[in-house]
Amino acid sequence: xxxxxxxxxxxxxxxxxxxxxxxxxxxxxxxxxxxxxxxxxxxxxxxxxxxxxxxxxxxxxxxxxxxxxxxxxxxxxxxxxxxxxxxxxxxxxxxxxxxxxxxxxxxxxxxxxxxxxxxxxxxxxxxxxxxxxxxxxxxxxxxxxxxxxxxxxxxxxxxxxxxxxxxxxxxxxxxxxxxxxxxxxxxxxxxxxxxxxxxxxxxxxxxxxxxxxxxxxxxxxxxxxxxxxxxxxxxxxxxxxxxxxxxxxxxxxxxxxxxxxxxxxxxxxxxxxxxxxxxxxxxxxxxxxxxxxxxxxxxxxxxxxxxxxxxxxxxxxxxxxxxxxxxxxxxxxxxxxxxxxxxxxxxxxxxxxxxxxxxxxxxxxxxxxxxxxxxxxxxxxxxxxxxxxxxxxxxxxxxxxxxxxxxxxxxxxxxxxxxxxxxxxxxxxxxxxxxxxxxxxxxxxxxxxxxxxxxxxxxxxxxxxxxxxxxxxxxxxxxx
Ligand code: GLU
Numbered sequence: 001x002x003x004x005x006x007x008x009x010x011x012x013x014x015x016x017x018x019x020x021x022x023x024x025x026x027x028x029x030x031x032x033x034x035x036x037x038x039x040x041x042x043x044x045x046x047x048x049x050x051x052x053x054x055x056x057x058x059x060x061x062x063x064x065x066x067x068x069x070x071x072x073x074x075x076x077x078x079x080x081x082x083x084x085x086x087x088x089x090x091x092x093x094x095x096x097x098x099x100x101x102x103x104x105x106x107x108x109x110x111x112x113x114x115x116x117x118x119x120x121x122x123x124x125x126x127x128x129x130x131x132x133x134x135x136x137x138x139x140x141x142x143x144x145x146x147x148x149x150x151x152x153x154x155x156x157x158x159x160x161x162x163x164x165x166x167x168x169x170x171x172x173x174x175x176x177x178x179x180x181x182x183x184x185x186x187x188x189x190x191x192x193x194x195x196x197x198x199x200x201x202x203x204x205x206x207x208x209x210x211x212x213x214x215x216x217x218x219x220x221x222x223x224x225x226x227x228x229x230x231x232x233x234x235x236x237x238x239x240x241x242x243x244x245x246x247x248x249x250x251x252x253x254x255x256x257x258x259x260x261x262x263x264x265x266x267x268x269x270x271x272x273x274x275x276x277x278x279x280x281x282x283x284x285x286x287x288x289x290x291x292x293x294x295x296x297x298x299x300x301x302x303x304x305x306x307x308x309x310x311x312x313x314x315x316x317x318x319x320x321x322x323x324x325x326x327x328x329x330x331x332x333x334x335x336x337x338x339x340x341x342x343x344x345x346x347x348x349x350x351x352x353x354x355x356x357x358x359x360x361x362x363x364x365x366x367x368x369x370x371x372x373x374x375x376x377x378x379x380x381x382x383x384x385x386x387x388x389x390x391x392x393x394x395x396x397x398x399x400x401x402x403x404x405x406x407x408x409x410x411x412x413x414x415x416x417x418x419x420x421x422x423x424x425x426x427x428x429x430x431x432x433x434x435x436x437x438x439x440x441x442x443x444x445x446x447x448x449x450x451x452x453x454x455x456x457x458x459x460x461x462x463x464x465x466x467x468x469x470x471x472x473x474x475x476x477x478x479x480x
Contacts, residue, residue: 041060044085065262091206100155105188109151128181168238169240197224205235212237216242244310268371278321341370343375344374349374388444391440395469396473399473399475401476403467406437441454
């Protein structure tokens with residue numbers, strides 16, 4: 001029988017999700033969804049000092065916003081939970097006992113300072129730092145004495161000599177690590193909490209995870225986790241280690257590359273579909289270049305198409321997907337998206353725009369964010385009209401006569417006829433005709449199609465703007 005694919009995303013709730021870590025979630029989701037499998041979320045909150053419940057909640061909200069449906073999550077158990085590691089203490093205790101009973105682990109009393117000294121001398125001798133085995137052979141009496149004295153040991157997993165560890169990485173192919181390079185590692189911290197290696201591996205096994213896609217920073221953890229699962233007689237998932245996301249400059253993603261938090265991006269008006277189309281292609285190649293729905297992204301996903309090279313986040317590419325996503329929004333959705341955005345005077349788009357349908361139709365091809373919609377709402381509806389610097393520069397080169405003619409020709413005719421008449425009267429055409437009209441009508445040197453602006457403003461609106469533009473023109477040099 002073929003087992004159903006079951007993947008997971010296992011964030012540590014020590015911060016908000018950002019483009020880097022949410023891509024890992026997306027890949028795991030797509031892998032499961034594409035195969036008719038299941039995707040679950042597990043909160044790895046064993047670090048008591050750094051984990052926060054609000055981060056765990058925020059992660060779920062962000063994943064839901066992105067459209068990553070899950071079969072189980074913290075607070076939404078499917079019988080294999082709980083899906084919060086801090087609630088799994090009893091489960092872990094059983095597995096610690098099993099390891100102790102089999103002699104696979106031993107208490108280690110070494111202090112941080114002692115370990116640091118050992119590490120330093122190993123490095124000085126040109127060796128990779130490894131646990132030196134100080135507490136490995138402590139006898140029972142020695143252990144008991146130290147325990148009775150109140151020392152709180154960690155628990156270390158014994159890595160005995162043997163064949164190299166080999167596993168087949170879903171992305172990187174065969175991986176090999178000598179046991180001697182691993183060293184005995186901690187499975188339980190001195191405060192009693194499980195180490196990452198332990199809880200992460202045990203949970204994947206108990207939660208029935210078949211495939212794990214995670215960052216390549218975890219690659220060296222995998223051999224340890226395989227040893228551990230083998231010792232516990234638990235089934236290991238297949239692991240695939242994906243390259244990390246870098247900025248366009250090749251450096252690891254950081255604040256320097258702008259605000260890349262999922263929450264911030266949602267607030268700024270990015271569409272979930274834009275983020276998903278962008279992220280799904282960071283380090284994964286699709287056969288099709290065009291915009292895809294979540295189902296299509298899942299259907300076309302394959303681990304064989306994951307690359308090993310660092311994945312570059314290019315903001316220009318993200319804007320491309322944002323426009324693609326925006327084009328697919330119906331007018332009502334776009335209105336909902338832009339209506340609460342604040343204009344420079346603090347009022348919302350909805351407070352300024354009286355005809356939402358007409359406004360959305362006017363600006364939809366010229367905005368990529370609600371803030372840009374607010375820019376147009378203010379610019380087109382401000383009274384008295386306001387002209388941006390570029391527009392003022394254009395107007396300053398135009399004779400007043402030009403706009404007097406433009407006002408005089410204003411009749412109830414459509415835009416094209418009006419512009420033609422203004423051209424005939426002033427002798428201007430092409431850019432010399434349309435740029436001043438654009439500057440006057442929109443207050444900008446680029447923007448929505450002029451014919452649309454013209455009908456949106458209406459005859460009176462156009463007149464008011466032309467008259468305001470007159471104030472910015474150069475004095476007549478003799479023309480009409
Ligand atoms: N909590 C780990 C992390 O956030 C999960 C690693 C994994 O996916 O196995 O890095």
